[in-house]
Amino acid sequence: MSDTSVSRYPTLLRLSHWMMALVIIGLIISGLYMADLPRDAANRSDFYHWHKSFGALMMLAIFIRLFIRVRSLVPAPPAVLKPWERKASHAGHHSLYLLMLLVPASGWLMSATYNGSPGINFFWTTLPGLFPHSESLFQLGKALHAPLGYAIAAVVVVHIAAVIKHRFFDKPEADVLPRMLP
Ligand code: HEM
Numbered sequence: 001m002s003d004t005s006v007s008r009y010p011t012l013l014r015l016s017h018w019m020m021a022l023v024i025i026g027l028i029i030s031g032l033y034m035a036d037l038p039r040d041a042a043n044r045s046d047f048y049h050w051h052k053s054f055g056a057l058m059m060l061a062i063f064i065r066l067f068i069r070v071r072s073l074v075p076a077p078p079a080v081l082k083p084w085e086r087k088a089s090h091a092g093h094h095s096l097y098l099l100m101l102l103v104p105a106s107g108w109l110m111s112a113t114y115n116g117s118p119g120i121n122f123f124w125t126t127l128p129g130l131f132p133h134s135e136s137l138f139q140l141g142k143a144l145h146a147p148l149g150y151a152i153a154a155v156v157v158v159h160i161a162a163v164i165k166h167r168f169f170d171k172p173e174a175d176v177l178p179r180m181l182p
């Protein structure tokens, strides 16, 4: 819920926003890099291991963040924003939350179901994949993960551009960055 009397996001949401932004940007870059590596590249399995570990961590983190978010009072959009800007920011934030669920879920599906998958690499251990090995589920996860990964990258670029616009090109009251700073 949003409220005009609240001036900043609650501490847990501010901290989780920046920690998750850092990890998700790292996952987009590592994903694009490793997907193009030749199968026999020496660093390939390390990249896959860390990408899956941090990706699975993000999947757990987004559930916790959404749980905190729905129970929190957050600042209402600045009154100076035009109606289309409010709609666009609402749609953008909802898309980011949805993609933060769908991107790791599709990666998980692909990694859990390939023939011979031992489960999901998770730092020093392996998590149960929760899905049976299946060529069709693997192909589905693979077909979804790359386009969803590109989609979150695109929405993040627009998100950052919007923050820059409100800070440097609009009235000072439209600046939303201080509401999210740690
Ligand atoms: C927020 C979380 C995640 C983001 C933003 C992300 C992003 C990406 C991106 C952009 C790619 C490159 C796609 C391509 O060009 O083909 C990729 C590849 C990949 N991701 Fe993720 N990913 C996430 C989570 C996960 C998780 C949880 C897993 C598995 C447990 C996973 C497994 C993989 C695998 C195996 C590939 C390589 C696919 C291939 O070789 O074609 N990802 N990821």
Ligand code: HEM
Pocket: 013, 017, 020, 021, 022, 024, 025, 069, 074, 075, 077, 089, 093, 094, 096, 097, 100, 156, 159, 160, 163, 164, 176, 177, 178, 179, 180
């Ligand atoms: C992977 C990267 C990122 C993701 C997934 C992400 C996601 C989100 C989401 C979902 C919200 C809505 C918060 C809520 O209402 O609960 C938000 C707000 C915000 N984000 Fe990001 N973000 C990312 C990167 C960034 C970066 C790099 C910046 C800085 C330029 C930034 C600045 C902000 C600000 C200032 C807000 C508050 C907007 C407002 O008060 O209306 N974000 N972000």
